[in-house]
Amino acid sequence: MKTAVSIPDDVFQNAERLARRMKKSRSEMYSQALSEYVHRHSVDEVTEAMNAALQEIGEAAVRKVTERADW
Numbered sequence: 001m002k003t004a005v006s007i008p009d010d011v012f013q014n015a016e017r018l019a020r021r022m023k024k025s026r027s028e029m030y031s032q033a034l035s036e037y038v039h040r041h042s043v044d045e046v047t048e049a050m051n052a053a054l055q056e057i058g059e060a061a062v063r064k065v066t067e068r069a070d071w
Contacts, residue, residue, distance in 0.1 A: 007015075019029040054062050 015029055015033075016026070019026055022029070024032075
């Protein structure tokens with residue numbers, strides 16, 4: 001899919017240099033960067049869901065589980 005985005009000049013220039021150094025096209029560079037960004041922030045959704053579930057269970061239950069766990 002093609003799309004147009006606006007980014008600051010300095011970010012663009014740094015990305016261009018990195019793409020040349022890594023011998024990747026601009027499309028490959030931006031696609032990989034966006035993919036990594038989305039993946040990194042998807043973890044936040046999992047953490048938020050786990051925190052919500054733990055709140056429903058209650059602190060006592062969480063304490064009980066963590067005390068039994070072998071960290």
